[in-house]
Amino acid sequence: MDTAEFRVERDAWPDDVLPREPTFPLEGAPVHEHLREQGRDQGTEPALTFYGHTLSWSELDDHVDRFATVLYERGHRPGDICALYLQNCPQFWIAYHGAQRAGLTVAPLNPQLRDVVLEYLLEDNEASAIVAHTNLLENVESVAAETALEDGFAVQYRTYADVANARLPVHEVVAGEKPIPDWEGSNPGNLTLRPFADAVTAVDPRRDLPEPSPEDRALLQYTGGTSGMPKACVHSHWNVTYKAVIRNQGPDRDEVQLAVMPVFHVAGKLGTVDGQAVSGNHVVILPRYTPEAMLAAIDAYDVTSTWIAVPMIEEILESDRLEEYDLTSLSATSDAMTCTSFGTNITAALSDRWEVITGARLKEGGYGLSETHTGDVNTAGIERVEPGFVGQPTYGVEVEIRDFETNEVLPVGEEGEIVLYTPSMMAGYHDRPAATNEVLEADGALHTGDVGRLTEEGFLYFLGRRKDTLKVSGHTLSPREVEYAIEESGLVQDALVVGRPHESRGHVPEAHVIPADGVTEDAVLSWADEHLAEFKRPRSVVLVDELPRTSVGKVDRKTYRERLPNDYA
Known part of the structure; x- marks a missing residue:
């Protein structure tokens, strides 16, 4: 295929790390076809490891084939929806690739969702099949009668684990999982339940399944729902493949990745599910994050790469058991490990501490959205730790900074709305034409609602959400900018800036911080007076023990603000 249109000519491009023009193995075929190729090419090599049990590439490909066959023989056809209601586990990989191989569209669901929101999502996507962990089946049962669900596949994580040889602490979600319930004679709605393991082993793989085209729908990727109910971004096989291939212009099959960030989230899925199928590397899976499990997994399996959030880094560095483990494998294939701010700034001091332990420094993971299948901006080959720095646009992606009110493109260096063009743009929000039209222009421009600025080199700085x-005092202030600065000071572990009402100024910044040991409110205020512009300085500081977070580690501003008086912004 002709890839010249994706060539990057930017002077700042890291030529020593990435080619200027990407290559597309298998001519951009769907990711499940890449997985099949891995099964043929390196069938005996490890693909997935989960608590002591390893699936080879040929075994994984066979299980994917079998699940695809089960769905097809149960009457599910191209265009139907298969929902995945799981933590990180091998069954997610199998069901994800298997459903797409059968021509279905996959809808990953946050396993923390319950009741009204779960019912809303299943009604919204009209899923006919669901793969769910036994601990979550009561939630499915309670809403099934109001949905289009026909087939449920009950997952027990331990069926793909060898707990006795796990070599790391086994999370309660595995050790204490519930048995498969007996719904015989009392099926909710039209839903029939069967064990996932039995379904996969009870059939012989078919070779006459539908072959989806690159333009066919592959994925309904839900947004975080921070401004209302989650919306499903409609993505084609091409969108998924494009970003998986782009992500793999650097990594190769020698990598050992640790999948600890949730794969129901687009970023976790892209790196360790989609991207892995293209690169063919080994992935070690953790269903949930704990510092002890992560330390043990890195040491036991010589993990070379992972992607985690800053609060996890901080917790690992503070672990009483840190010195018991060897983490230097993280510097075996790269001198910098990807991390994401998610509301907490990566600082040079934090990177220094991480390098002492692992040999690798920290770098920002980049920038992207569910609407674009993420990975639009990256920091490959760029060693820069600065407030808001997220890198430069990747292959085929164009970033503009526009005026929020006039929609005019702003000069370099000015702050405005981040607007994206990408080859992996969603078709729209599922059954939400009005919401789609609010963010997506006819020419493919996506209005992100995020505040940012571009530099002369083409680097993007993310400064927060416009809302x-x-x-x-007439100035527009991004709380993230102030938070970044305060966190960089070393006086606090975390910060969230809100607007406290003021009689003449409208609002003034108020910093709610988790202080470092011995740090007082006055110390933070004094530092701000010395280092920040007058209108950016917090007028008050509130010390807190913790800040709420979303399921993917972001500081949950909405939840925190709900605790404050109504006149706060």
């Missing part, structure tokens, strides 16, 4: 900006 989070404050008006202070």
Whole structure:
């Protein structure tokens, strides 16, 4: 295929790390076809390891084939939806690739969702099949009668684990999982339940399944729902493949990845599910994060790469058991490990501490959205730890900074709305034409609602969400900018800036911080007076023990603000 249109000519491009023009193995075929190729090419090599049990590439490909066959023989056809209601586990990989291989569309669901929201999502996507962990089946049972569900596949994580040889602490979600319930004679709605393991082993793989085209729908990727109910971004096989291939212009099959960030989330899925199928590397799976399990997994399996959030880094570095483990494998294939701020700044001091333990420094993971299948901006080959720095646009992606009010493109260096063009743009929000039209222009421009700025080199700085900006004495202030600065000071572990009402200024910044040991409110205020512009300085500081977080580690501003008086912004 002709890839010249994706060639990057930017001077700042890291030529020593990435080619200027990407290559597309298998001519951009769907990711499940890449997985099949891995099964043929390196069938005996490890693909997935989960608590002591390893699936080879040929075994994984066979299980994917079998699940695809089960869905097809149960009457599910191209265009139907298969929902995945799981933590990180081998069954997610099998069901994800298997459903797409059968021509179905996959809808990953956050396993923390319950009741009203779960019912809303299943009604929204009209899933006919669901793969769910036994601990979550009561939630499915309670809403099934209001949905289009016909087939349920009950997952027990331990069927793909060898707990006795796990070599790391086994999470309660595995050790204490519930048995498969007996719904015989009392099936909710039209839903029939069967064990996932039995379904996969009870059939011989078919070779006459539908072959989806690159333009066919592959994925309904739900947004975080921070501004209302989650919306499903409609992505084609091409969208998924494009970003998986782009992500793999650097990594290769020698990598050993640790999948600890949730794969129901687009970023976790892209790196360790989609991307892995293209690169053919070994992935070690953790269903949930704990510092002890992560330390043990890195040491036991010589993990070379992972992707985690800053609060996890901080917790690992503070672990009483840190010195018991060897983490230097993280510097075996790269001198920098990808991390994501998610509301907490990566600082040079934190990177220094991480390098002492692992040999690798920290770098920002980049920038992207569910609407674009993420990975739009990256920091490959760029060693820069600065507030808001997220890298440069990747292959085929164009970033503009526009005026929020006039939609005009702003000069370099000015702050405005981040607007994206990408070859992996969603077709729209599923059954939400009005919401789609609010963010997506006819020419493919996506209005992100995020505040940012571009530099002369083409580097992007992410400064926060527009809905989070404050008006202070006529100035537009991004709370993230102030948070970054305060976190960089070393006085606090975490910070969230809100707008406190003020009689003449409208609002003034107020910093709610988790302080470092011995740090007082006055110390933070004094530092701000010395280092920040007058309108950016917090007028008060509130010390807190913790800040709420979303399921993927972001500081949950919405939840925290609900605790504050109504006149706060």
